[in-house]
Amino acid sequence: MTSSNDKGAQQASGRPSRGAIKAVRGTRDLLPDETPLWNRVEAVARAVFARYGFGEIRTPVFEATELFARGVGEETDIVSKEMFTWEDRARAASEKAQSLTLRPESTAGVVRAYIEHKMGETGALQKLYYIGPQFRRERPQRGRYRQFWQIGAEVIGPTSSGAESPVRDAEVLEMLSTLLDELGVRGWRLELNSVGNAEDRALYNMALREALAPVKDKLCPDNQRRAETNPLRVLDSKDEQDQEIINGLPKIADYLSEESREHFAQVRAALDACGVDYHVNPRLVRGLDYYTRTTFEFTVQTGLGTQNALLGGGRYDGLSEMLGGPKAPGIGFAIGEDRLILVLQEQAKQDAEAAGAAPGEPKLDGYVAPLGAAQNAPALALARALRREGLSVEVGDGAFKLRKSFDIADKVARAIVLLGEDEVASGVMTVKMFATGEQVKVPRAELGGRLRAR
Numbered sequence: 479m480t481s482s483n484d485k486g487a488q489q490a491s492g493r494p495s496r497g498a499i500k501a502v503r504g505t506r507d508l509l510p511d512e513t514p515l516w517n518r519v520e521a522v523a524r525a526v527f528a529r530y531g532f533g534e535i536r537t538p539v540f541e542a543t544e545l546f547a548r549g550v551g552e553e554t555d556i557v558s559k560e561m562f563t564w565e566d567r568a569r570a571a572s573e574k575a576q577s578l579t580l581r582p583e584s585t586a587g588v589v590r591a592y593i594e595h596k597m598g599e600t601g602a603l604q605k606l607y608y609i610g611p612q613f614r615r616e617r618p619q620r621g622r623y624r625q626f627w628q629i630g631a632e633v634i635g636p637t638s639s640g641a642e643s644p645v646r647d648a649e650v651l652e653m654l655s656t657l658l659d660e661l662g663v664r665g666w667r668l669e670l671n672s673v674g675n676a677e678d679r680a681l682y683n684m685a686l687r688e689a690l691a692p693v694k695d696k697l698c699p700d701n702q703r704r705a706e707t708n709p710l711r712v713l714d715s716k717d718e719q720d721q722e723i724i725n726g727l728p729k730i731a732d733y734l735s736e737e738s739r740e741h742f743a744q745v746r747a748a749l750d751a752c753g754v755d756y757h758v759n760p761r762l763v764r765g766l767d768y769y770t771r772t773t774f775e776f777t778v779q780t781g782l783g784t785q786n787a788l789l790g791g792g793r794y795d796g797l798s799e800m801l802g803g804p805k806a807p808g809i810g811f812a813i814g815e816d817r818l819i820l821v822l823q824e825q826a827k828q829d830a831e832a833a834g835a836a837p838g839e840p841k842l843d844g845y846v847a848p849l850g851a852a853q854n855a856p857a858l859a860l861a862r863a864l865r866r867e868g869l870s871v872e873v874g875d876g877a878f879k880l881r882k883s884f885d886i887a888d889k890v891a892r893a894i895v896l897l898g899e900d901e902v903a904s905g906v907m908t909v910k911m912f913a914t915g916e917q918v919k920v921p922r923a924e925l926g927g928r929l930r931a932r
């Protein structure tokens with residue numbers, strides 16, 4: 479017996495057989511039984527974004543490495559350990575060798591595009607959304623992948639467009655609550671914080687550095703380094719043993735300027751007015767360096783285990799300047815689409831269990847079964863006509879026995895249309911509706927209406 483990885487084995491073609499190639503660790507295929515839910519989620523998101531005046535932006539999947547180093551921050555986990563980066567060789571005299579990176583997030587790319595296309599010069603507030611894959615070399619587990627999808631949005635513009643107003647923050651958060659409700663996500667929780675402006679952050683970083691100095695030796699090596707270079711990052715460390723020290727560190731709320739405090743109070747007041755629930759979490763500093771003032775995450779308990787952050791975001795008032803652009807305050811978020819899907823699947827399973835039924839699969843309107851090989855061509859022609867009428871239809875094969883056609887049809891469609899010599903001659907089809915078991919003769923002209931009826 480030869481195994482597929484038997485080096486000596488020869489295939490019929492004469493070439494040595496090799497092991498089957500698998501998807502790369504942390505990446506997945508989304509198969510047709512899953513993609514309808516992905517498409518529904520994206521359609522609902524697009525519809526909600528349209529109602530709030532957002533337009534779609536599509537930026538490249540790879541960018542100059544420097545964009546993320548400057549935008550997201552050298553000391554963040556994302557930039558220091560998780561990026562897929564390569565040195566791109568020059569292939570022509572007109573090209574330069576450069577370091578490129580698969581985007582680990584999209585905010586930096588969107589702000590780069592905002593600067594590059596001088597979108598601020600219109601004077602108008604820009605409301606942009608995106609849906610697409612992101613790449614981070616993380617340890618894969620349920621809800622955490624190396625290629626994952628985000629549905630995100632950014633609101634950015636010159637100060638005169640009102641981009642800095644707390645109303646914008648509250649509107650983005652209120653929109654998210656509407657989107658999650660319309661998607662049917664239950665039990666979400668909004669965690670909210672303010673990390674202050676650049677000066678508040680500098681003061682707070684100093685206080686953290688001071689508080690960390692005497693206990694530094696007790697921290698894990700990563701946190702020891704961060705305590706020196708970027709102490710704020712110690713706060714989002716997941717190291718178990720360091721949590722006690724982290725819990726005792728000063729809180730950002732005590733270092734906010736009057737202005738930042740007031741901005742945050744107005745965000746909360748607007749959320750209160752809209753009836754959107756939130757929980758202030760003073761530890762929520764987020765893992766990216768560009769954040770200023772409002773930061774937030776939406777969490778859910780169902781279906782995600784430890785990866786319970788469904789989405790995250792916040793304000794980034796200095797990011798455009800960090801990337802060489804004009805002053806352009808902004809706020810945005812990104813939903814982890816893979817996680818959103820896991821939550822919806824888990825909730826659908828719970829609902830089905832409570833109702834004592836298996837989660838229903840969408841079925842086609844009809845299955846056209848040719849009775850004998852001679853009916854294959856007329857069956858395909860009938861299916862073509864029905865599909866052009868907007869119906870979803872599958873066609874069988876005249877070589878199948880009647881029993882087999884019925885078995886397949888019952889699995890994939892709500893009705894079977896039998897097409898024998900008589901039916902083709904008379905133009906009257908035999909149709910069986912599976913839900914009721916009813917079998918009827920239907921003239922061709924009425925077939926579409928009959929299959930459509932539920």
Ligand code: HAM
Nearest residue numbers: 583585622623626787788789790791792810811812814
């Ligand atoms: P983030 O918190 O890094 O923020 O990612 C946002 C969401 O993406 C997370 O809450 C999570 O649901 C999902 N996510 C992150 N990493 C993974 C992964 N490895 N596998 C699956 N899902 C993942 C950002 O990316 C910011 N750009 C958000 C933003 C937009 N802030 C302002 N504007």
